[in-house]
Amino acid sequence: MRTAPPTPSSNRSSTRASWRRIGASAFATATLVFAGLGTAVHASAAPAAATKTAKSASSKVTWARSCATPKKKGEMACNALRVTGGITAFQKANAHADAVTPKAADAGSPSGYGPSDLQSAYGLADAASSNGSGETIAIVDAYDDPNAESDLAAYRSYYGLSDCTTDNGCFTKVSQTGSTTSLPTADSGWAGEISLDLDMASAICPNCNITLVEAKSSSMANLGTAVNEAVKLGAKYVSNSYGGSESSSDTTYDSSYFKHAGVAITVSAGDEGYGAEYPAASRYVTSVGGTALSTSSNSRGWAEKVWNTSSTEGTGSGCSSYDVKPSWQTDTGCSKRMIADVSAVADPATGVSVYDTYGDGTGWATYGGTSASAPIIAGVYALAGTPGSSDYPAQYPYNAAGTSALNDVTSGSNGSCTTSYFCTAKSGYDGPTGWGTPAGIDAFTG
Template identity: 45%
Template sequence: MNRRWIGALAAVVVAVAGFAPAAAAAPVSRAACPDPGPGRARCLTTFAPGAVRTLADGPVAWGADDLASAYRLPAAAGPDTVVGISIAYDAPNLEADLAAYRAQYGLPPCTTANGCFTKVNQRGAATPLPAADFGWALESTLDVSMVSAACPSCRIVVVEGDSPGFADLAETEDTAVRLGAKVVSNSYGARESGAPLAFASHYQHPGVTVVASSGDAGFTAASYPAVLASTVAVGGTTLARDPGSPRGWAESAWQYGGSGCSAYIAKPAWQRDTHCGKRTVADVAAAAEDIAIHYADAGGWLPVNGTSASAPFIAGLYGRSGHAGTAQPADLYAHATQFVDITAGNNDPSGGGKKCGGDYLCVAGPGYDAPTGVGVPNGLTGF
């Protein structure tokens, strides 16, 4: 049984028995980044401050070994593809937190000294770096951890914007490409509108695969930059062990994973769902709930949630596949049968699918659906 359901059941038993329910309450999650206001993107991560564990205690959420098992990743080391991370603000302890994560899961070191890890400002210089921000630094830590879990051999270039303004983030994208990234991950989003779409060209580079989180607000307006036709939009799932299944894992649409129907972007020729006349989000999915990272500023190991976990993980798989740069969103649909189809769950937290009338736009089912796209990875074959 999924450990989160076990916790919920225990809370119910305690309440019925007449004991104080507060003692059994699960840690409350909150957004890492507050609403930034107009003209800016928001990082897409939630975390539970009350669930922090020390480095010595170790993590309890899903780690790199769990993800490798769930998605049948090969044991052999992959190529040293450069994966770019577009992000806002500085994460001062990023390299140390990444070292703790990689050591925990037996991944090779990725450091400035060995040339695996690079961190620069939006102009590509090592100094000066932008101001630090707790929430965005947590996001950066999640990003580099998930790239590492997916592709331990990949090199990582983190480009830190001066702010989460659309212009600054667009420049981080261009800089990551200029520094050699063949795939760039974007774990932030803003409601689709004319203002961010003015920067769409920065998310389209020849020879580069661009990946973005689909959002963490369930079925709603499409999220930028995931909604761009040049971008692989990554939705989220809830992962659970299932020893009785051939795969050994069960997976369903994460209730908060983003999906939506664009109001601006024309329907790409390679996307053929029928209830959205324009671009539909998402294209593919991966685990987005109860993901372990080490973040010293929060006190150690903590579980986090968000399509900001699934997007960099998928970016890492592109890097590991050897097809980063040549692979584009259309290829996922051409290789749809090579993914694990997710047929359970929905991303309508308020109504279990009522928000979209039970339609594939917010309810997972056989074949393509908006919350999980063509499905989740089954090794590297679909990439």
Template identity: 50%
Template structure:
């Protein structure tokens, strides 16, 4: 999640979880069963993203992604494509904070789904007008899953933007926020999967040990968003955030390679935030084969999820104080900071 200064949440140390740890936590599967295109929507340009992704892939010995020789939708093999919000290559200005965000989003998505094509759409700026143009471009370019790691405080009129996410057969993941209890848009849209955040602990063999609600994850009752039919919690009359969760705590974050100098350093960063959780969940949607035609993507964890088989129920941790305690404190079943919980494998999607 990019903060108010346009900067991802970072840890100074160049360590962190890699692909093996993410798969140990959430799914052993690394390949999608069919062609999947994960679109990453961000603002501004990262001119080094493909070379940085290659460095990441070589470091962890996972498949390289070549540049697409034609439109990503027509490619017969997995590839990487970068477009501006108009579908061309007139990329916007470089921004160091957003470049780190781009590296995080692209590398995390590829770490999870290693045969998915990656389509990076760079908006001209972080304005809603430009970001929504980038979202629209992702859809017209053939994306099956769209990962988004940005948001703002709610505002009257936010639901006017919901039409950009109202596409059956496509999953939209949005970070829930990094400021603790409170709701952000577009995570509050009824048409997206709002991804909360956890502190993830692993065993020495990289297997799952435990998760707790991360104190920075956004959650709560939306002021304006309509409650989806599949949400049944009773305290919120409107949309409740979040839906599902994944690792986000910067202290248990991931290693990200970014050669654009940021805060007086470049190279390996340890990064967290629900910016991380959103592309992780996007990757898992893709591993599951995407969303069937005629289905709204954010309904799937509610219809397919089971605490007996494919959802970790997260029982500890809090992100603040609130009126309805489940909205800010992890508890049995659904809660605000972690939603239904975190994925076990792909069958919840």
């Protein structure tokens, strides 16, 4: 485990360009006020959820759901949450370092954690600088983001990451059929999700290639087809930042879309607090929960707890109603698949910086939700190296359980449950955070 303390202010550099771009679509603003937040939603229209309010003694943050609520059975919700106001943990840390009063950032500068912060928090700085070349992370989302490549270029340039473009072969965007020209309909909500996913994959594995596979809709059938296409194109790491209610069809989806030996598939655990979602419940994927991440005076330099605001707002977890328990999962309270396996930052109040001009038209924004944690973990798998050809890499963190290769998250809960560890963090395995967060790459290799 790395012990160097974090320096959030190091993300600012006198040599950085100031990026400000105007997108083609305004961002809808159904907002919620609190310190650590979130409910998953999606659609091709603007969000139309009722506004709620909550208060925290430590901070006040407003956020908007990136996607609208699904309208049909079988549609998936994207799990991206965009901060619209208030002071994030990143801004507070920088204000403390600079001895100035924190203020909300405008679209001209980041206001969330950047690559150096995330690499420090998860002990990845050395691996990120030397690993990942030749590896491909696939990002699977619904609909098209017309600005995906240019927004990714702005993010990577600001943080000093190498170019990742179509021209140099690092970035590829295709439809669920593999076409580079016949792409889905553009969608402003899912564009924010796409930017978040691309930026987090870049932050963790800057040397990796990235393939964005866009499904023509948010149905599980189309998203699953996009997963299959990602694997067909050679990706060994596939990130999925969406979810929906479980159904009796899930076991069929498992074998049709997610049963890919030798491929690390990560899936967001959800943003609606305690309760199982699919495809996080698939026995073939790594389900990724969410934490609140803050700087600390401890030897690690960082501290984490379960991300939660209320019983319906926070990281997902729970015991599946349908999916079979994988052989490597040995908790005794759940006879079927238990969510989650591991976790990473997801609380919008301790959120990550993202550059997006099509989703909200502003450029820099701060995002949270388990949409952030899923691509982070996909990036860690990529740093760890190609999985064994017959392996299901969801097992790897279980092989390292209880070791220094994972940061055990032991505080917080995401709701009320009759079996304590389903919703409450404890020493060792628990539902909201799994076995914990990365402490280097050792827990993610066979």
